[in-house]
Amino acid sequence: MAVQISPSILSADFARLAEAAAAVPNADWLHVDVMDNHFVPNLTLGLPVVESLLKATTLPLDCHLMIEDPDRWAPSYAEAGAGSVTIHAEAAKAPIRTLRQIRAAGARSGLALNPGTPVEPYEDLLGEIDMLLLMTVEPGFGGQKFLDVVLPKIHRARRLIDKHGGQVWLQVDGGVSDHTIERCAEAGADVFVAGNAVYGADDPAMAVDSLRSMAEK
Numbered sequence: 001m002a003v004q005i006s007p008s009i010l011s012a013d014f015a016r017l018a019e020a021a022a023a024v025p026n027a028d029w030l031h032v033d034v035m036d037n038h039f040v041p042n043l044t045l046g047l048p049v050v051e052s053l054l055k056a057t058t059l060p061l062d063c064h065l066m067i068e069d070p071d072r073w074a075p076s077y078a079e080a081g082a083g084s085v086t087i088h089a090e091a092a093k094a095p096i097r098t099l100r101q102i103r104a105a106g107a108r109s110g111l112a113l114n115p116g117t118p119v120e121p122y123e124d125l126l127g128e129i130d131m132l133l134l135m136t137v138e139p140g141f142g143g144q145k146f147l148d149v150v151l152p153k154i155h156r157a158r159r160l161i162d163k164h165g166g167q168v169w170l171q172v173d174g175g176v177s178d179h180t181i182e183r184c185a186e187a188g189a190d191v192f193v194a195g196n197a198v199y200g201a202d203d204p205a206m207a208v209d210s211l212r213s214m215a216e217k
């Protein structure tokens, strides 16, 4: 699978989201962190903002739901037109039903795991998902330090995915930068979320290109 870069608008100016999207025309996705101040100790944006963003950019939206009740909300993001909707395994009460509803609404389905959540118990769900997201920081905030402790899990997830045919994309999110992306790629990740590394750069588009070339090495 070709490397894909998904800049996280969590690190952009929330009053200028359309400009943030326009600043990365070379990205594959725009990563949208939905936080509800319950699943994580931070509050960002929800469906109305996603609906507006969909009209403001041609980039597909990669919605990462860090919310307590993804079963209730995830299908609405897919129906609104998000290209990908990812729910957290730690929060979903009926993940199989919810993942199927996401797909039925025409979006790619994603399952996210916090740094401390093992991947092996979710092997049977690989057939229900288009992407597995491994958090490489504790979710909630941008600009945190990459957790090296997750690297062995990225390796193990890659092996599990390959055992099941290799179609599921493997995304990493948190602390991904020029300093950490190569290790993630070597471990088997193929979709890279980057917030600070893109929107903290003077030229966000150049940062996307630089991350991509480092991951492709």
Ligand code: DX5
Pocket: 008, 009, 010, 011, 031, 033, 064, 137, 138, 139, 140, 141, 142, 143, 144, 173, 174, 175, 176, 193, 194, 195, 196, 197
């Ligand atoms: C953190 C979010 C990430 C965040 C990553 O909970 O899920 O998407 O924006 O930001 P950086 O790349 O700065 O760690």
Ligand code: ZN
Pocket: 008, 031, 032, 033, 064, 173, 193
């Ligand atoms: Zn995220």
